[in-house]
Amino acid sequence: QVQLVESGGGLVQAGGSLRLSCAASRSIFNIYDMGWYRQAPGKQRELVAGITRGGRTNYADSVKGRFTISRDNLKNTVYLQMNSLKPEDTAVYYCNAEVDGSPNWGQGTQVTVSS
Numbered sequence: 001q002v003q004l005v006e007s008g009g010g011l012v013q014a015g016g017s018l019r020l021s022c023a024a025s026r027s028i029f030n031i032y033d034m035g036w037y038r039q040a041p042g043k044q045r046e047l048v049a050g051i052t053r054g055g056r057t058n059y060a061d062s063v064k065g066r067f068t069i070s071r072d073n074l075k076n077t078v079y080l081q082m083n084s085l086k087p088e089d090t091a092v093y094y095c096n097a098e099v100d101g102s103p104n105w106g107q108g109t110q111v112t113v114s115s
């Protein structure tokens with residue numbers, strides 16, 4: 001298992017940028033799949049972006065071209081760079097790591113985009 005701590009959320013105006021960080025309690029080198037999810041009020045949690053150990057990425061259609069996921073295996077950290085933010089990006093953002101087939105979640109960080 002691994003503990004995950006997200007940071008970097010906040011309040012930003014539409015069109016602005018934020019960079020989220022997810023710090024892991026141990027090495028993520030051997031963790032194949034890591035990703036960012038988000039959950040808006042009254043909605044289900046959804047995948048925003050994922051990244052494999054080898055750096056292969058995938059994105060939700062709604063964020064393609066605006067968000068970039070990356071991982072630094074030496075710093076045991078996964079990042080989510082969010083540009084051109086929209087009010088509909090408002091949600092709690094969660095970091096996820098799949099370890100031995102089980103999901104591990106952080107506590108989440110709130111992102112609020114004002115119009």
